Amino acid sequence: MDTPELWQFTSSHFNEKARWALDFKRVPHIRHSLIPGFHVPVIKRMTGKTHVPVLKLNGAAISDSSKIIEALERAYPEPALYPADPDERRRALELQDYFDEELGPYIRRWIFYVILPYPQFVRAAFVSHASPAAQLAQGAMSPLIGVIMRRQMNINPATAEIARNKTLAAMDRLEHEVRPSGYLVSDRFTVADLTAAALLSPLVRPPEFPYKAAGPLPEPLAKIRDSVSTHRAFRWTLETYRQHRGESAEVATQANVSRIKTDANRTANTGS
Structure with missing residues (x-):
């Protein structure tokens, strides 16, 4: 293989x-x-x-x-x-689909709305691994790339506000779905937990995330992160990363x- x-x-x-x-x-x-x-x-x-x-x-x-x-x-x-029990597997896959559709696209739109005015931060997050020539090319094209991303992802103040509300709704749903065990399905880590935590990572920014952006967060993103830091879904994501992200x-x-x-x-x- x-x-x-x-x-x-x-x-x-x-x-x-x-x-x-x-x-x-x-x-x-x-x-x-x-x-x-x-x-x-x-x-x-x-x-x-x-x-x-x-x-x-x-x-x-x-x-x-x-x-x-x-x-x-x-x-x-x-x-x-995937859980072995058919009912638990169905629940895990349903939650995966929910977070894929109701959280993933919206948190991405909200975060990009906030960070696109900070091209150096975007470049550090997505291009720091590349060769110097590629980084220079991306830097030269970053204004155009920003325009394209706003168009392709439909990023504007109105859609960003919708995305913000959808993200917070998904966090509320996660808080409601967490079982006494601390997991979303039964008493073990499943695809549902992995999906929810991974898709919240751009906002939560857990220490175990494998690629760190150099430099401080843009102030608007730092303020948003602070504003949701007491939400149970935020704390749950930190704990899920701590326990299960691994090497x-x-x-x-x-x-x-x-x-x-x-x-x-x-x-x-x-x-x-």
Whole structure:
């Protein structure tokens, strides 16, 4: 079996969801960290689409974090993220779908609305892993990239307010769903817990998140984080990361490092 390969953005919450599943299952894998915008030709060649994460597993390129976890459950069943009990499994998958649809897109829109006026912070979060040439190219194009992101993600004051309300509603739902055990389903960590915690990570910013942005948070984001820091969902996310995030299972090979640099330089030079 070939070593699985994950194509990712370092700071994306849906990418963190797939990455966490690989690490939780202790699956040795190679990571290809791409630059938003410049990633399009690379991913489109693989899947015909443009979104990450993408996992190459047993010759297949799998996109969508939930489908990636489903494939990992089949290929690496232990430790399981899906409960064995049918009713508990149904509940875990329903909660995964809820947070995927009702939290993931909205917290992303809200956070980007807040941080896009701070291009240096965005660059540190998404591009610090790349070669100097690629970082320069992204810096030069950051105003254009910001315009494109606002258009593609429908980011404006009105939609940001909707996104804020949806995020807070999802946090309230999480608070309601947590069982006496501290988990969302029964008495153990499942795909539901992983999904909710990973998708809240851009706001909560737990210390165990594997990629740290250099420098302080932009003041508006710091204020938002402080305003929700006493919410049970916020504290639950911190505790879930502390207990279950664990160490990386990434395989750091020289071939992988060279390939990442080549991809970054190619996209920086072509811009397509």
